[in-house]
Amino acid sequence: xxxxxxxxxxxxxxxxxxxxxxxxxxxxxxxxxxxxxxxxxxxxxxxxxxxxxxxxxxxxxxxxxxxxxxxxxxxxxxxxxxxxxxxxxxxxxxxxxxxxxxxxxxxxxxxxxxxxxxxxxxxxxxxxxxxxxxxxxxxxxxxxxxxxxxxxxxxxxxxxxxxxxxxxxxxxxxxxxxxxxxxxxxxxxxxxxxxxxxxxxxxxxxxxxxxxxxxxxxxxxxxxxxxxxxxxxxxxxxxxxxxxxxxx
Amino acid sequence: xxxxxxxxxxxxxxxxxxxxxxxxxxxxxxxxxxxxxxxxxxxxxxxxxxxxxxxxxxxxxxxxxxxxxxxxxxxxxxxxxxxxxxxxxxxxxxxxxxxxxxxxxxxxxxxxxxxxxxxxxxxxxxxxxxxxxxxxxxxxxxxxxxxxxxxxxxxxxxxxxxxxxxxxxxxxxxxxxxxxxxxxxxxxxxxxxxxxxxxxxxxxxxxxxxxxxxxxxxxxxxxxxxxxxxxxxxxxxxxxxxxxxxxxxxxxxxxxxxxxxxxxxxxxxx
Numbered sequence: 001x002x003x004x005x006x007x008x009x010x011x012x013x014x015x016x017x018x019x020x021x022x023x024x025x026x027x028x029x030x031x032x033x034x035x036x037x038x039x040x041x042x043x044x045x046x047x048x049x050x051x052x053x054x055x056x057x058x059x060x061x062x063x064x065x066x067x068x069x070x071x072x073x074x075x076x077x078x079x080x081x082x083x084x085x086x087x088x089x090x091x092x093x094x095x096x097x098x099x100x101x102x103x104x105x106x107x108x109x110x111x112x113x114x115x116x117x118x119x120x121x122x123x124x125x126x127x128x129x130x131x132x133x134x135x136x137x138x139x140x141x142x143x144x145x146x147x148x149x150x151x152x153x154x155x156x157x158x159x160x161x162x163x164x165x166x167x168x169x170x171x172x173x174x175x176x177x178x179x180x181x182x183x184x185x186x187x188x189x190x191x192x193x194x195x196x197x198x199x200x201x202x203x204x205x206x207x208x209x210x211x212x213x214x215x216x217x218x219x220x221x222x223x224x225x226x227x228x229x230x231x232x233x234x235x236x237x238x239x240x241x242x243x244x245x246x247x248x
Numbered sequence: 249x250x251x252x253x254x255x256x257x258x259x260x261x262x263x264x265x266x267x268x269x270x271x272x273x274x275x276x277x278x279x280x281x282x283x284x285x286x287x288x289x290x291x292x293x294x295x296x297x298x299x300x301x302x303x304x305x306x307x308x309x310x311x312x313x314x315x316x317x318x319x320x321x322x323x324x325x326x327x328x329x330x331x332x333x334x335x336x337x338x339x340x341x342x343x344x345x346x347x348x349x350x351x352x353x354x355x356x357x358x359x360x361x362x363x364x365x366x367x368x369x370x371x372x373x374x375x376x377x378x379x380x381x382x383x384x385x386x387x388x389x390x391x392x393x394x395x396x397x398x399x400x401x402x403x404x405x406x407x408x409x410x411x412x413x414x415x416x417x418x419x420x421x422x423x424x425x426x427x428x429x430x431x432x433x434x435x436x437x438x439x440x441x442x443x444x445x446x447x448x449x450x451x452x453x454x455x456x457x458x459x460x461x462x463x464x465x466x467x468x469x470x471x472x473x474x475x476x477x478x479x480x481x482x483x484x485x486x487x488x489x490x491x492x493x494x495x496x497x498x499x500x501x502x503x504x505x506x507x508x509x510x511x512x513x514x515x516x517x518x
Binding site for chain 1: 299302303304324327328329330331332334335336338339340342343344345355356359360408
């Protein structure tokens with residue numbers, strides 16, 4: 001319990017130090033763009049592929065269930081609402097934690113072990129501002145964008161299967177899918193993406209910086225980043241879902 | 249020398265890692281222009297002393313002052329501006345492995361606000377020539393040998409024109425020939441830039457080449473401090489024993505004992 005509380009306290013202090021540096025505008029534009037490309041554009045294919053297959057499976061599962069009640073036509077409603085409210089943000093975040101979060105934790109962890117982070121400090125530079133800040137901002141900005149794209153890809157994937165199974169027209173499918181989504185759902189989807197991106201960014205960079213200087217340290221930091229990110233995303237999802245249900 | 253400006257002053261330094269006490273009331277002073285070798289057995293805290301001086305580790309007790317300013321009283325910005333007057337050559341090199349050799353050397357310049365590409369290029373090429381690595385600009389650290397990495401790390405430190413250079417085991421892990429080359433290079437650079445330096449090493453040949461003052465660290469304190477001759481003739485049995493043992497069984501060079509190369513009395517090597 002003491003170790004857990006110490007870790008939470010240290011994570012809080014680290015997050016505070018990152019926010020302090022945001023307020024001091026201590027980030028270089030060029031480095032930020034480079035990181036945004038790295039964490040966003042390079043993740044597009046894996047997140048979209050994941051969304052596509054989830055869309056296909058979702059239609060496959062729900063259409064057979066709905067057919068029992070003669071409600072096959074409601075498949076688009078379920079796919080639209082499920083993707084925008086839940087599946088899009090959560091699955092994009094989990095894929096993001098796996099692909100980008102672990103990569104960032106391993107990268108910074110390796111720099112700790114090989115004294116590169118010490119070299120930053122020895123040159124009179126602030127490693128949190130130089131290494132953590134651009135990555136956290138890039139992850140916070142790019143995950144909502146990836147989430148929005150993954151929702152579109154997932155809903156489109158669902159349409160492809162629905163069309164091959166039932167021959168439903170694109171206009172009808174799209175109309176029903178969009179009708180199921182309210183402006184609050186869209187706001188909730190993008191807000192979840194932003195908050196999940198921030199949390200994954202902070203957890204990944206913190207895991208990297210707290211890497212013990214051992215051979216196993218980098219592996220431990222990577223695992224810790226993934227496990228903690230997924231847990232925190234799921235807890236945050238519950239809280240945010242309740243919040244947006246209340247305001248919706 | 250006694251009237252020179254004091255760059256580093258360590259008073260009553262205590263540092264522990266868990267139950268292991270590494271520093272136990274250590275006092276150390278370094279004046280401008282001095283080249284000091286810190287000697288001692290493994291695990292006696294030689295590298296810890298360097299890291300405390302540059303502010304990578306905080307002391308548990310005691311005071312460290314740089315250029316007369318106690319670092320405990322400085323905020324991060326002030327401490328960073330003092331760190332920019334120092335350079336540290338890490339034991340592992342600590343090169344940025346995602347950058348080329350050129351980018352590694354340009355890094356301290358770019359980060360301190362130098363924007364003139366031609367000026368950066370000129371400094372990088374000159375420093376690489378100093379360490380005999382001209383032409384290696386486009387290589388990545390993973391493409392370099394251990395000795396080359398140490399030389400690039402040395403060149404990167406020199407790119408920032410530090411007043412005080414801290415060397416952490418600059419010849420460890422290298423073959424005797426490469427060790428001698430690195431030691432000569434450090435000596436030549438000291439002569440060229442008239443820097444002040446602290447060299448942590450086990451390698452007596454290196455210490456003899458680059459330092460005119462030796463400090464022997466043991467039990468968390470400086471047990472002996474003086475010229476190489478004074479340490480070889482020290483009253484302290486542990487100091488004499490260590491120096492004799494390492495002279496008889498050197499890790500990297502067999503020419504390190506008293507009288508080697510005929511340079512003892514002249515202090516800093518030829």
